[in-house]
Amino acid sequence: MPTLLILMLLLAVAFFYWSAARGAAERAEHVGRNACRAAGVQWLDQTVHADGLRLRRGHDGRLGFERSFRFEYSIDGSDRYTGRLVLRGGDLVSFIGPPRATSAATLH
Numbered sequence: 001m002p003t004l005l006i007l008m009l010l011l012a013v014a015f016f017y018w019s020a021a022r023g024a025a026e027r028a029e030h031v032g033r034n035a036c037r038a039a040g041v042q043w044l045d046q047t048v049h050a051d052g053l054r055l056r057r058g059h060d061g062r063l064g065f066e067r068s069f070r071f072e073y074s075i076d077g078s079d080r081y082t083g084r085l086v087l088r089g090g091d092l093v094s095f096i097g098p099p100r101a102t103s104a105a106t107l108h
Helices: 002-039
Strands: 042-057 063-074 081-087 091-096
Touching: 002 042, 002 063, 002 081, 002 091, 042 081
Parallel strands: none
Antiparallel strands: 042 063, 063 081, 081 091
16 A cells, blocks of 8 residues: 555656646747747747756745756748757746847746
8 A cells, every 4th residue: 555655646746747847848938939039030940948957946945946948049041049048947047049139028
């Protein structure tokens, strides 16, 4: 019986992690797409790629995941640049992307 309980707890933790990771990726896609639109550049591949995961303290002092993502964009259709963004929880904490993006406030 304790083995079943441990298995159920592990499955619940795995599901929570997967769900949070998927939500962060969707948020990152939204930010990347909007940044490219605001800068007037083409968002390539229509997706973001997770490239980092760390434990960090938020502004409230609680531990949480900080996830970094990269995406690619093109200014004139014949070039390819890499953008990067970092989310802590659901908050955007760092953005490097299209040079003409106006501000982080317009990305929300």
